[in-house]
Amino acid sequence: MPDFNPTQYxxxxxxxxxxxxxxxxxxxxxxxYEPKDTLVSLSFGLGSTLAGALLGGLALALMFLAYDYRxxxxxxxxxxxxxxxxxxxxxxxxxxxxxxxAGHRIRWMWAAHVNHHSSQHYNLSTALxxxxxxNLTIGILFSLxxxxxxxxxxxxxxxxxxxxxxxxxxxxxxIKRMPRWFEAVMNTPSHHRVHHAxxxxxLDRNYAGVFIVWDRMFGxxxxxxxxxxxxxxxxxxxxxxxxxxxxxxEWIGMITDIWRxxxxxxxxxxxxxxxxxxxxxxxxSDMIRAKWQARVGADVAPAATSVATRNPIAAxxxxx
Amino acid sequence: MALPPLxxxxxxxxxxxxxxxxLARWLKLGAAPLLDSDDAVRxxxxxxxxxxxxxxxxxxxxxxxxxxxxxxxxxMVIKRHGNRYAGRVLMPTAKARLxxxxxxxxxxxxxxxxxxxxxxxxxxxxDAWADAINQLKQSRDA
Numbered sequence: 001m002p003d004f005n006p007t008q009y010x011x012x013x014x015x016x017x018x019x020x021x022x023x024x025x026x027x028x029x030x031x032x033y034e035p036k037d038t039l040v041s042l043s044f045g046l047g048s049t050l051a052g053a054l055l056g057g058l059a060l061a062l063m064f065l066a067y068d069y070r071x072x073x074x075x076x077x078x079x080x081x082x083x084x085x086x087x088x089x090x091x092x093x094x095x096x097x098x099x100x101x102a103g104h105r106i107r108w109m110w111a112a113h114v115n116h117h118s119s120q121h122y123n124l125s126t127a128l129x130x131x132x133x134x135n136l137t138i139g140i141l142f143s144l145x146x147x148x149x150x151x152x153x154x155x156x157x158x159x160x161x162x163x164x165x166x167x168x169x170x171x172x173x174x175i176k177r178m179p180r181w182f183e184a185v186m187n188t189p190s191h192h193r194v195h196h197a198x199x200x201x202x203l204d205r206n207y208a209g210v211f212i213v214w215d216r217m218f219g220x221x222x223x224x225x226x227x228x229x230x231x232x233x234x235x236x237x238x239x240x241x242x243x244x245x246x247x248x249x250e251w252i253g254m255i256t257d258i259w260r261x262x263x264x265x266x267x268x269x270x271x272x273x274x275x276x277x278x279x280x281x282x283x284x285s286d287m288i289r290a291k292w293q294a295r296v297g298a299d300v301a302p303a304a305t306s307v308a309t310r311n312p313i314a315a316x317x318x319x320x
Numbered sequence: 321m322a323l324p325p326l327x328x329x330x331x332x333x334x335x336x337x338x339x340x341x342x343l344a345r346w347l348k349l350g351a352a353p354l355l356d357s358d359d360a361v362r363x364x365x366x367x368x369x370x371x372x373x374x375x376x377x378x379x380x381x382x383x384x385x386x387x388x389x390x391x392x393x394x395x396m397v398i399k400r401h402g403n404r405y406a407g408r409v410l411m412p413t414a415k416a417r418l419x420x421x422x423x424x425x426x427x428x429x430x431x432x433x434x435x436x437x438x439x440x441x442x443x444x445x446x447d448a449w450a451d452a453i454n455q456l457k458q459s460r461d462a
Contacts, residue, residue: 022340042336
């Protein structure tokens with residue numbers, strides 16, 4: 001059985017890539033980085049690794065438990081089945097899509113995933129801004145179908161590691177667009193900028209990990225519009241560089257809401273979408289988008305500068 | 321004595337984090353935008369809440385913060401956060417105070433969120449803004 005964690009081997013590459021992007025930013029887009037924000041994002045990365053070491057075993061134990069009930073047995077040398085690896089990678093990416101979508105639509109999961117979105121910047125350090133509390137949610141449930149199908153938990157973990165590594169490079173404004181065929185199939189910096197945007201048209205779109213085809217299939221794809229500046233972060237920006245507040249603010253907000261709400265609404269504050277409130281005093285992403293659409297009409301004329309215009313180097317990657 | 325791998329990895333990561341954050345500072349990354357015109361404020365206001373249409377704007381003389389009011393009487397406070405902006409539409413829980421020192425009056429706006437922090441503004445007609453903000457509470461109590 002392979003004992004291999006691809007993410008560990010990729011860490012030096014992450015460091016070198018962040019270094020290179022900082023040098024790019026120095027000459028092309030100094031505003032792409034903010035030292036305090038970078039420190040917070042990288043601290044998230046470290047904390048996430050430690051949290052994974054402490055709590056990740058629980059998720060793996062659950063997967064091994066479920067593995068005993070698998071439908072198909074790939075045999076003791078499952079790791080030697082060459083075709084199982086790409087199949088597992090694709091199915092794991094599909095599972096990631098749904099887990100990620102739930103991470104934005106179920107407040108319990110958003111409480112953990114919001115960490116990745118709370119930066120108002122979009123650079124490679126943002127990619128390392130990973131949650132500390134992901135293991136306290138129900139995210140693991142989305143991997144269980146693969147285990148029950150017969151894929152070994154270690155195979156799924158390795159594929160998940162490569163998935164995470166792939167997603168690192170798409171957190172940048174330095175690349176405008178990849179070739180058209182690539183943009184059609186794969187998740188790219190352009191598609192993922194949309195995902196991190198708070199512009200009403202972009203809210204809760206492009207959940208893909210590696211293959212953007214899932215968003216196209218399930219109706220959540222939104223292309224990046226040239227001419228509309230992207231605003232990154234969350235609908236209600238934190239306005240603070242306090243790491244602990246950044247990690248736990250949504251947990252605190254959710255628990256407070258559950259505590260204060262009438263009994264019949266308590267589960268809704270846990271399981272409904274972020275922004276939902278029993279008295280209608282807040283706005284969900286759907287409500288924000290509807291209000292925006294009502295204000296601007298169906299045909300929106302983009303007016304200002306795009307990411308590429310702000311960062312001249314980015315324009316060189318024009319779509320084929 | 322051999323160090324546990326996790327401890328070693330943590331120490332290495334911490335060193336890399338501090339080095340990268342230090343490098344970002346050394347390279348002077350993060351240009352500081354200013355709220356130095358009403359158009360700049362309008363842009364920032366739109367980022368805080370889509371559709372908020374200010375009819376009155378007042379900018380801090382240092383161009384680091386601003387307040388804006390729309391036709392419905394809603395008031396928004398905006399502050400610089402790193403090299404971006406963060407803001408809040410003020411709720412009835414918001415409070416304003418005036419600090420007077422050597423002929424200057426500073427407006428303190430507390431949106432009611434401790435972690436967001438208080439915003440201090442040197443701007444024209446601070447008394448009127450303080451009254452307007454404090455009346456948000458009175459309008460709720462009325």
